[in-house]
Amino acid sequence: MQQDGRPFRATIFQQSLGQALLGRRQFRPEPGTLLAGRRQVEIYVPYLTEEPQSMDLVIMGCQPGDQVTARVLAEIGIMTARTGRCYGDICRCTDVSLELAGYSLDIPPRPEAAERLLTSESFVEAVIRRDAFATVSALEQLSRDLPEPVVATPYLRGFLPEQTH
Numbered sequence: 001m002q003q004d005g006r007p008f009r010a011t012i013f014q015q016s017l018g019q020a021l022l023g024r025r026q027f028r029p030e031p032g033t034l035l036a037g038r039r040q041v042e043i044y045v046p047y048l049t050e051e052p053q054s055m056d057l058v059i060m061g062c063q064p065g066d067q068v069t070a071r072v073l074a075e076i077g078i079m080t081a082r083t084g085r086c087y088g089d090i091c092r093c094t095d096v097s098l099e100l101a102g103y104s105l106d107i108p109p110r111p112e113a114a115e116r117l118l119t120s121e122s123f124v125e126a127v128i129r130r131d132a133f134a135t136v137s138a139l140e141q142l143s144r145d146l147p148e149p150v151v152a153t154p155y156l157r158g159f160l161p162e163q164t165h
Helices: 015-027 064-075 111-118 121-129 132-143 154-159
Strands: 008-012 032-036 039-044 057-060 079-083 105-107
Touching (some): 008 111, 008 121, 064 079, 111 132, 132 154
Parallel strands (some): 008 039, 008 057, 057 079
Antiparallel strands (some): 032 039
16 A cells, blocks of 8 residues: 555654653654554654755653644644643643644543554545545544544645545
8 A cells, every 4th residue: 555665754752751662762863763554653752953855753741842842843734742731622722722822632641552653554644635525534543442532624635635545
């Protein structure tokens, strides 16, 4: 199903999640890697030199600075996801909704939820194709076995165009 050979690229701006997914490897200058089917998923952590424009997904928290970053990244075409204590609610420290902050996804604050997302072949392929319908379908499928689902915000539908199937 891999449409091109390039890896899916994600940045994690949350040290505890990066450490849970990659262990101590997060402090090396090269990315950690996971697999989503046959496609390699490169995981970058903060303060590495990768340009944000080259990312397919950025996962971060919901602090005021994160919200500004999420909005800027979303405006230049980078999908952003929030994870943390505010899961399922507005960003409590600023009373801003996820949609207004520019987040496309809300990920439960459990490392296994982020890992399931990043290793889901159907999710990775849908995001690379920028297909909102397939992305939402992949989220529904991968969330079935999670205690709390990965949720698409209303912003996702505006961010990714609908594809005809």
